[in-house]
Each structure stands twice: as structure tokens, then as C-alpha cells.
Amino acid sequence: MHGDRLLLGPGPSTPYPEAVEALARPVLGHLDPEYLALIHETGDRLRQVFRTENPLTLPVSGTGSAGMEACLASLLEPGETVIVGVNGYFGERLCEVAHRGGARVVRVEAPWGTALDPADVLAAHRAHPQAALVAVVAAETSTGVRNDVAPLGPELAQTDTLLLVDAVTALGGTPLEVDAWQIDACYSASQKCLGAPPGLAPVTLGPRAVAKMRNRTTPIHSFYLDLGLLHDYFLASPPRYHHTASSTLAYALHAGLGRLLEEGVESVWDRHARVGALLQSELPELGFSLVAPDGSRLPQLTTAVLPDGLEDGPARTRLLAEYGIEVGGGLGDLAGRAWRIGLMGHAATERSVVTLLGATRELLKA
Amino acid sequence: MHGDRLLLGPGPSTPYPEAVEALARPVLGHLDPEYLALIHETGDRLRQVFRTENPLTLPVSGTGSAGMEACLASLLEPGETVIVGVNGYFGERLCEVAHRGGARVVRVEAPWGTALDPADVLAAHRAHPQAALVAVVAAETSTGVRNDVAPLGPELAQTDTLLLVDAVTALGGTPLEVDAWQIDACYSASQKCLGAPPGLAPVTLGPRAVAKMRNRTTPIHSFYLDLGLLHDYFLASPPRYHHTASSTLAYALHAGLGRLLEEGVESVWDRHARVGALLQSELPELGFSLVAPDGSRLPQLTTAVLPDGLEDGPARTRLLAEYGIEVGGGLGDLAGRAWRIGLMGHAATERSVVTLLGATRELLKA
Known part of the structure; x- marks a missing residue:
């Protein structure tokens, strides 16, 4: 398997x-x-x-x-x-x-x-x-x-x-x-x-x-x-x-x-921009706070500090085990406190965003 | 294709x-x-x-x-x-x-x-x-x-x-x-x-x-x-x-x-030895001469000088184009005069040997 x-x-x-x-x-x-x-x-x-x-x-x-x-x-x-x-x-x-x-x-x-x-x-x-x-x-x-x-x-x-x-x-x-x-x-x-x-x-x-x-x-x-x-x-x-x-x-x-x-280089940039903006507009509603300041925020990689009630290690373990979703942990000062969420290439889709947000909502309920 | x-x-x-x-x-x-x-x-x-x-x-x-x-x-x-x-x-x-x-x-x-x-x-x-x-x-x-x-x-x-x-x-x-x-x-x-x-x-x-x-x-x-x-x-x-x-x-x-x-390390060594020996016993019959001396000859890689009537470049081109077989050219002094024939891993089989020898016989006829 x-x-x-x-x-x-x-x-x-x-x-x-x-x-x-x-x-x-x-x-x-x-x-x-x-x-x-x-x-x-x-x-x-x-x-x-x-x-x-x-x-x-x-x-x-x-x-x-x-x-x-x-x-x-x-x-x-x-x-x-x-x-x-x-x-x-x-x-x-x-x-x-x-x-x-x-x-x-x-x-x-x-x-x-x-x-x-x-x-x-x-x-x-x-x-x-x-x-x-x-x-x-x-x-x-x-x-x-x-x-x-x-x-x-x-x-x-x-x-x-x-x-x-x-x-x-x-x-x-x-x-x-x-x-x-x-x-x-x-x-x-x-x-x-x-x-x-x-x-x-x-x-x-x-x-x-x-x-x-x-x-x-x-x-x-x-x-x-x-x-x-x-x-x-x-x-x-x-x-x-x-x-x-x-x-x-x-x-x-x-x-x-x-x-x-085939999609076109500029269209691909647009897709990454659109999908990243969607994620970054929704994360604060779940209590996440975005790390990079507006204007220098990458759409394809979002670093966000976790809300209260979401513990990094157990949450990422559940995300992977129950939903088959991988996100990255924070580095440096942000280790254990933030996630790094990539929306890149084939994974840069609205479906990825709603899937991750939906699973995260379930984790926040528990 | x-x-x-x-x-x-x-x-x-x-x-x-x-x-x-x-x-x-x-x-x-x-x-x-x-x-x-x-x-x-x-x-x-x-x-x-x-x-x-x-x-x-x-x-x-x-x-x-x-x-x-x-x-x-x-x-x-x-x-x-x-x-x-x-x-x-x-x-x-x-x-x-x-x-x-x-x-x-x-x-x-x-x-x-x-x-x-x-x-x-x-x-x-x-x-x-x-x-x-x-x-x-x-x-x-x-x-x-x-x-x-x-x-x-x-x-x-x-x-x-x-x-x-x-x-x-x-x-x-x-x-x-x-x-x-x-x-x-x-x-x-x-x-x-x-x-x-x-x-x-x-x-x-x-x-x-x-x-x-x-x-x-x-x-x-x-x-x-x-x-x-x-x-x-x-x-x-x-x-x-x-x-x-x-x-x-x-x-x-x-x-x-x-x-x-699964085959076993020693069995795999035996297979390479057996198949290499088969190739090396047959090549001289086609007019090839083996480069490495007996006793220090690898079974998995045989270097052999081409017989008269087989020209390296055109022969390898035909081998690839007509039979889908790749062999290597000679290096150094042997460039243009010899082939390097690998019988390694999955390709170390009697079938590989007879396929290559059969195709080479056809090339020698031309």
C-alpha cells in the first residue's frame, strides 16, 4: 500500500x-x-x-x-x-x-x-x-x-x-x-x-x-x-x-x-497568485497570522503562525495520517509555532486550498 | 512514440x-x-x-x-x-x-x-x-x-x-x-x-x-x-x-x-559470471577479440575489438535503429575499434546474449 x-x-x-x-x-x-x-x-x-x-x-x-x-x-x-x-x-x-x-x-x-x-x-x-x-x-x-x-x-x-x-x-x-x-x-x-x-x-x-x-x-x-x-x-x-x-x-x-x-508562463504565475491570495485571505479567519508582510508575501509559499488550540506536531501528524496532507513546519524562531504551506505547480489549485482549510477546521474542532 | x-x-x-x-x-x-x-x-x-x-x-x-x-x-x-x-x-x-x-x-x-x-x-x-x-x-x-x-x-x-x-x-x-x-x-x-x-x-x-x-x-x-x-x-x-x-x-x-x-547476492554474481562467460566464449567465433586478459576479465562488462567488416559508428547506429540495442564504444586507444558490452542487472541474461549475437551476425552479413 x-x-x-x-x-x-x-x-x-x-x-x-x-x-x-x-x-x-x-x-x-x-x-x-x-x-x-x-x-x-x-x-x-x-x-x-x-x-x-x-x-x-x-x-x-x-x-x-x-x-x-x-x-x-x-x-x-x-x-x-x-x-x-x-x-x-x-x-x-x-x-x-x-x-x-x-x-x-x-x-x-x-x-x-x-x-x-x-x-x-x-x-x-x-x-x-x-x-x-x-x-x-x-x-x-x-x-x-x-x-x-x-x-x-x-x-x-x-x-x-x-x-x-x-x-x-x-x-x-x-x-x-x-x-x-x-x-x-x-x-x-x-x-x-x-x-x-x-x-x-x-x-x-x-x-x-x-x-x-x-x-x-x-x-x-x-x-x-x-x-x-x-x-x-x-x-x-x-x-x-x-x-x-x-x-x-x-x-x-x-x-x-x-x-x-501549455498553460503559459504568465497564466501559471496568475494561477499561483490567485490561489495563494485565496489561502492568505482565509487563514486569518481560522486564527492563523501571516508572517510575511503584505507586499513581500509569496503566493506559492505561505508561512503562518498557528492559532491557539492547534499544536504543531500533533496537528501535522493528524493532517498526514487522517487526510494525507503534508505541510511544512516553521524554521528558526518559528519552529513549533508556524506552518509553511506550499501551493506550487500542480498543487496550486483552489481544490488544494479548500482541502487544507477543511481539514484544518476539523482539527480545530477536536 | x-x-x-x-x-x-x-x-x-x-x-x-x-x-x-x-x-x-x-x-x-x-x-x-x-x-x-x-x-x-x-x-x-x-x-x-x-x-x-x-x-x-x-x-x-x-x-x-x-x-x-x-x-x-x-x-x-x-x-x-x-x-x-x-x-x-x-x-x-x-x-x-x-x-x-x-x-x-x-x-x-x-x-x-x-x-x-x-x-x-x-x-x-x-x-x-x-x-x-x-x-x-x-x-x-x-x-x-x-x-x-x-x-x-x-x-x-x-x-x-x-x-x-x-x-x-x-x-x-x-x-x-x-x-x-x-x-x-x-x-x-x-x-x-x-x-x-x-x-x-x-x-x-x-x-x-x-x-x-x-x-x-x-x-x-x-x-x-x-x-x-x-x-x-x-x-x-x-x-x-x-x-x-x-x-x-x-x-x-x-x-x-x-x-x-530475492534472487540472492551470490546467485546474482553467479548469473553475471555465467552470462558473461557465454558472451565471451561466443564473441571470438564472430571475429571479435577480447581486450581484457583471461583472469582479469569482468563478466558484466566485456570490451572486444571489432572484426574486419564491422565498422564501429555505422554498426552501432544500425544496432540501435534496427534492433533497439545499445552497446558502448571503445575509449582511449580503442575508440572506433572496439565495443563495450554490458550484461548488468536485469540485462544480464542469456536472452540478451543471443539477441546481441544474432543482431551482430546480421550486421556482419551486410
């Missing part, structure tokens, strides 16, 4: 039926012409979702954290400076990964649950103009806060500093424009708003980022996550062997993206 | 039907009790196949190369010495990954297509007794050669040097005994003799390797492949969040291992 889950946590989300169906296709070798066509088409689909023309757009064979490390490891050399926006768990992780790679980390902070001020990030850059990279999380999965990254690119594009954006929870959920916003590097994950199972991390690098990577004087410490080698493997003709990519996961991502593009 | 492939290359192999079926199960979150039970049972199954009691036995969320890098990055500190056996492509890769991580690499070589002499490896260790690690590939996927790793462990166990074995193609195909052979660290891949799709890299670390990792004075350069963090994520209770592991791939690995264990 398999538990059938409605996945409304911070990810994975319940994948599109098309993505699940695609998993069962016959496995292909990584040099099979049919696989190569699939991976090129997946790159085309990713470009449409990232809103970019970047040739170097590919799925790293790992999860979102692998995408993060691939970008930091490929773009930073030891001793270089990176300015990181930190207002949640994944901003902290950017610091940790960059530090391990030997970079000097300059932190620009905002309290958890509030948005970074882009002016603070740009001020830090004026104080550290030699920085190789500015890295910001567009959608903080730990708090449900949207960071406004759009103002950063045009300023940084006039300098030698690159802009890296974490779009793990953002991509396919809320507006993100890699080319129009002059983002040099961006990574995401298959299992959130793209509606595929976990295992792949879409990455895109623009021309300035590719040049920085090609001109580095030290080798990238990671072989597995070297985006130069991954370019030559996924995009060169003939491909230069690097690892044995999973056709199974590529099929599923390709199918999830196909479903997304 | 999906091409249906008989995968007889160096990997992936055609997975077990049980593994394919498992892919379609509902996606689970990485904190779901059902997922946690699955991952613990997968660890138990991996221990049976690795023939070990090591608690730290888990599937890294990446391919075999991620397993290699996870072991090297976690066990080596910058400036430490690693002795690497090099008699093929994957020995070279061990050198490359260790070098990128800042290690000093001492190479022990044998010509491609021949086996390493364990006495040479031990002599190199006597010359470099301060080496932190000796790393050897048990089954060279590039040449089809078996390296005898059994004599290394008992010698190294009397020193402070650890033994790391690459079992990407070996595990589940030919005898490998992590505990009895005193192997300190070992990694493999899901898509070869374990009969699951690609995407996961099983890794096991023994007590000496865990102690070395826990006592290191520099951080592991990779966050994503830090086996200490992965231990706390996969095996601690409660799990400490690290990344969003793919329940989809875990299901498939778990199911492939279940099928393997």
Missing part, C-alpha cells in the same frame, strides 16, 4: 500527472539520439520558463542545493568576495557553500520574515566594489518572503560584479525575468513550481557568467558540479562524457515543463 | 520491471514517515549487497561520479596524499577529482586493458606511508578489467591509510566484500548491476573512514556531497535537513535491490 499525498509543504509538491506518467518510459542511454533530442528540448523549455536566451541552460543532476553549489563553485575562485543577501535559511546556505569554497562572504541582512532592501544590497556593493558576485534568494522557502531582485541587475551590469539569483521556489511560481532583469546566473529545482519530482536542478548562465567561468585561473573544486564540463556534456556536439544523466528524471522534467508551457 | 531499448552498454542497463513500476508511486516528502522507513530499509538492503555492517550506508543524491566525489571530498583534506591505481578512464577521474580537492596524487599505473598489480599499489604505499588514502577501481568500466582489491585491505588496515574502492560497475555484479576485505569506503551507482535507473550513488563508510571524516580540521569543500551532513540527514533521528531527496529514485533503487536480494 502506498500513501497518497497531497503535498502542500515547502517542496516537493505533488507533480503533474504528465510528469509522473513520463517516469515509466523506457530508460535511455545518455548518448542515445532520442535522449539527446529530449535534453535539447528540455533546455528550450527551460529557457522559456527562465525567460532567457542563454545557451548555457541545463538541468544539473542533483537537487536545488546542487544547483546552488554548481553556480557558486563555478563562478567564484578562492579568495574572491561574494555579497550575500541573508534573510532566511537559504541565504545562510549561500554563505555556507561560498565559505566552504574559499570565498570571502559579505552578508547583507534583514530579519527573518522580512524582505531584503535592494538598496542595502547595492550599498554593500558600493562598499565592496571588487566583489565577484552578488547572490540573493528570490523566494525564501524558509519564511515565504519575496525578495525584490529586479533592481539589482541594471546596477550590477555596469560593473564587473555578477548577479546570482536563487529561484528554487520562485521559478514557475512568481514573475522572474532572467534576461530583462539582467540576471547573470540563476538556478532552480524540479520539484516545486515546475511540477516534476525532485532530482534535477535547472541552471542558466548568461554571457558574463560564462566568460567569468572560462577565464578563471584555478580549477573548479568540484568535478561533479563544474558547469563548464556540464556544458560540454549536455550541450556540445558530440557530447563530452561527464556522468550518466538520468533519462528518467529528464523525461519527468520535460513533461512538467510541457504542461506548464 | 518511445524507443524501447535493450541497454547493453556500459550503463545504464535496462532496469528491473520492479524498479520501473516503483517510479510511478506517489511522491513523498523527505520527512514523511513512509519515506523515512523506505530510506532506512534501502540502507539495510545496501548493507546486504555491500556485505557490510557499516551504519553509514546511504544513497547520495547524484550519479556514480557524485559518489566518487563525496568520498574523496569527505575523506581527504587539502595537501594530503592519495595513492590512486590508474589503468583506465575512471582511475584517471579519481586523480582529477582528488587533485581539484587539493590533494597530492601519487599514481600507480598499469596499461589500459590490463589489471593493476596489488603489489605495486602496496609498494607505492610503502614509499608514501603518510598517504591518507589508497583509491582503486574494482571494475574498470572503460576497459572491462577487474582489479584485485582483496589483498589491499588487510595490509592497509595495519596502517593509518584508508582504502577507498570504486564499485560503480562491480557492485551486484562480481564478488565484493566490504567488511571481509577491510574496505574503509566504497561507492557505486544505481544504474548498473543494481538494476535501477540512474540518479543515486550508494556509499558506505566504515568506522575508520567515519573517524577520519569527523576529525578533519578543514571543512569539506562541498556542502552537497558532505557525507557527514548526509549521515545526519539520512540516518539521524530526527533527520537534519540537508536537501530534498527524491523519493522517486529511492523507490526504484529499493525495488531493484529487493529483486536482487
Whole structure:
């Protein structure tokens, strides 16, 4: 017997039926012409979702954290400076990964649950103009806060500093424009708003980022996550062997993206916005209080402090056991006091909202 | 339309039907009790196949190369010495990954297509007794050669040097005994003799390797492949969040291992031996000449130089297009002149052998 889950946590989300169906296709070798066509088409689909023309757009064979490390490891050399926006768990992780790679980390902070001020990030850059990279999380999965990254690119594009954006929870959920916003590097994950199972991390690098990577004087410490080698493997003709990519996961991502593009990128953003607003308008009626302030609240991930009478651990256990619904717990100060509710990809529907609210009402009765 | 492939290359192999079926199960979150039970049972199954009691036995969320890098990055500190056996492509890769991580690499070589002499490896260790690690590939996927790793462990166990074995193609195909052979660290891949799709890299670390990792004075350069963090994520209770592991791939690995264990580890070794011997006895009759010498020939991967009248590129194209059969091309000196034929996991059957030989006979007629 398999538990059938409605996945409304911070990810994975319940994948599109098309993505699940695609998993069962016959496995292909990584040099099979049919696989190569699939991976090129997946790159085309990713470009449409990232809103970019970047040739170097590919799925790293790992999860979102692998995408993060691939970008930091490929773009930073030891001793270089990176300015990181930190207002949640994944901003902290950017610091940790960059530090391990030997970079000097300059932190620009905002309290958890509030948005970074882009002016603070740009001020830090004026104080550290030699920085190789500015890295910001567009959608903080730990708090449900949207960071406004759009103002950063045009300023940084006039300098030698690159802009890296974490779009793990953002991509396919809320507006993100890699080319129009002059983002040099961006990574995401298959299992959130793209509606595929976990295992792949879409990455895109623009021309300035590719040049920085090609001109580095030290080798990238990671072989597995070297985006130069991954370019030559996924995009060169003939491909230069690097690892044995999973056709199974590529099929599923390709199918999830196909479903997304059929609906249309902007329509998908609208759906996430509409469904998130519905949840966020109803939660206070049940006694929840929303953590992220109005204006920087993500529709696809809502963090809400529990009402009196709802105890986190037992309530989530009942939600999973009796209703087959997964939501996430709070992180940091909010551990044990809040839920993180994802409405992403296939799970971003009015039905998800009424199902969760209905089950929560039952829990509040008990 | 999906091409249906008989995968007889160096990997992936055609997975077990049980593994394919498992892919379609509902996606689970990485904190779901059902997922946690699955991952613990997968660890138990991996221990049976690795023939070990090591608690730290888990599937890294990446391919075999991620397993290699996870072991090297976690066990080596910058400036430490690693002795690497090099008699093929994957020995070279061990050198490359260790070098990128800042290690000093001492190479022990044998010509491609021949086996390493364990006495040479031990002599190199006597010359470099301060080496932190000796790393050897048990089954060279590039040449089809078996390296005898059994004599290394008992010698190294009397020193402070650890033994790391690459079992990407070996595990589940030919005898490998992590505990009895005193192997300190070992990694493999899901898509070869374990009969699951690609995407996961099983890794096991023994007590000496865990102690070395826990006592290191520099951080592991990779966050994503830090086996200490992965231990706390996969095996601690409660799990400490690290990344969003793919329940989809875990299901498939778990199911492939279940099928393997139902047949029995030693029976599976016997099947690979029997089927490989059948292929290797028949190929010379078609004019192929076997590359690996008798005694160090892997049953699960056979490298054979093509007979006159069979041109590599066109022949493999026809094999794939007309018969749906994938075999691999030669590497290095053997590029364009040899095939690498895998008989691994579900594809290690007499039917695979007669199918390939029958198709090859047709190609030779043309």
C-alpha cells in the first residue's frame, strides 16, 4: 500500500500527472539520439520558463542545493568576495557553500520574515566594489518572503560584479525575468513550481557568467558540479562524457515543463497568485497570522503562525495520517509555532486550498 | 512514440520491471514517515549487497561520479596524499577529482586493458606511508578489467591509510566484500548491476573512514556531497535537513535491490559470471577479440575489438535503429575499434546474449 499525498509543504509538491506518467518510459542511454533530442528540448523549455536566451541552460543532476553549489563553485575562485543577501535559511546556505569554497562572504541582512532592501544590497556593493558576485534568494522557502531582485541587475551590469539569483521556489511560481532583469546566473529545482519530482536542478548562465567561468585561473573544486564540463556534456556536439544523466528524471522534467508551457508562463504565475491570495485571505479567519508582510508575501509559499488550540506536531501528524496532507513546519524562531504551506505547480489549485482549510477546521474542532 | 531499448552498454542497463513500476508511486516528502522507513530499509538492503555492517550506508543524491566525489571530498583534506591505481578512464577521474580537492596524487599505473598489480599499489604505499588514502577501481568500466582489491585491505588496515574502492560497475555484479576485505569506503551507482535507473550513488563508510571524516580540521569543500551532513540527514533521528531527496529514485533503487536480494547476492554474481562467460566464449567465433586478459576479465562488462567488416559508428547506429540495442564504444586507444558490452542487472541474461549475437551476425552479413 502506498500513501497518497497531497503535498502542500515547502517542496516537493505533488507533480503533474504528465510528469509522473513520463517516469515509466523506457530508460535511455545518455548518448542515445532520442535522449539527446529530449535534453535539447528540455533546455528550450527551460529557457522559456527562465525567460532567457542563454545557451548555457541545463538541468544539473542533483537537487536545488546542487544547483546552488554548481553556480557558486563555478563562478567564484578562492579568495574572491561574494555579497550575500541573508534573510532566511537559504541565504545562510549561500554563505555556507561560498565559505566552504574559499570565498570571502559579505552578508547583507534583514530579519527573518522580512524582505531584503535592494538598496542595502547595492550599498554593500558600493562598499565592496571588487566583489565577484552578488547572490540573493528570490523566494525564501524558509519564511515565504519575496525578495525584490529586479533592481539589482541594471546596477550590477555596469560593473564587473555578477548577479546570482536563487529561484528554487520562485521559478514557475512568481514573475522572474532572467534576461530583462539582467540576471547573470540563476538556478532552480524540479520539484516545486515546475511540477516534476525532485532530482534535477535547472541552471542558466548568461554571457558574463560564462566568460567569468572560462577565464578563471584555478580549477573548479568540484568535478561533479563544474558547469563548464556540464556544458560540454549536455550541450556540445558530440557530447563530452561527464556522468550518466538520468533519462528518467529528464523525461519527468520535460513533461512538467510541457504542461506548464501549455498553460503559459504568465497564466501559471496568475494561477499561483490567485490561489495563494485565496489561502492568505482565509487563514486569518481560522486564527492563523501571516508572517510575511503584505507586499513581500509569496503566493506559492505561505508561512503562518498557528492559532491557539492547534499544536504543531500533533496537528501535522493528524493532517498526514487522517487526510494525507503534508505541510511544512516553521524554521528558526518559528519552529513549533508556524506552518509553511506550499501551493506550487500542480498543487496550486483552489481544490488544494479548500482541502487544507477543511481539514484544518476539523482539527480545530477536536 | 518511445524507443524501447535493450541497454547493453556500459550503463545504464535496462532496469528491473520492479524498479520501473516503483517510479510511478506517489511522491513523498523527505520527512514523511513512509519515506523515512523506505530510506532506512534501502540502507539495510545496501548493507546486504555491500556485505557490510557499516551504519553509514546511504544513497547520495547524484550519479556514480557524485559518489566518487563525496568520498574523496569527505575523506581527504587539502595537501594530503592519495595513492590512486590508474589503468583506465575512471582511475584517471579519481586523480582529477582528488587533485581539484587539493590533494597530492601519487599514481600507480598499469596499461589500459590490463589489471593493476596489488603489489605495486602496496609498494607505492610503502614509499608514501603518510598517504591518507589508497583509491582503486574494482571494475574498470572503460576497459572491462577487474582489479584485485582483496589483498589491499588487510595490509592497509595495519596502517593509518584508508582504502577507498570504486564499485560503480562491480557492485551486484562480481564478488565484493566490504567488511571481509577491510574496505574503509566504497561507492557505486544505481544504474548498473543494481538494476535501477540512474540518479543515486550508494556509499558506505566504515568506522575508520567515519573517524577520519569527523576529525578533519578543514571543512569539506562541498556542502552537497558532505557525507557527514548526509549521515545526519539520512540516518539521524530526527533527520537534519540537508536537501530534498527524491523519493522517486529511492523507490526504484529499493525495488531493484529487493529483486536482487530475492534472487540472492551470490546467485546474482553467479548469473553475471555465467552470462558473461557465454558472451565471451561466443564473441571470438564472430571475429571479435577480447581486450581484457583471461583472469582479469569482468563478466558484466566485456570490451572486444571489432572484426574486419564491422565498422564501429555505422554498426552501432544500425544496432540501435534496427534492433533497439545499445552497446558502448571503445575509449582511449580503442575508440572506433572496439565495443563495450554490458550484461548488468536485469540485462544480464542469456536472452540478451543471443539477441546481441544474432543482431551482430546480421550486421556482419551486410
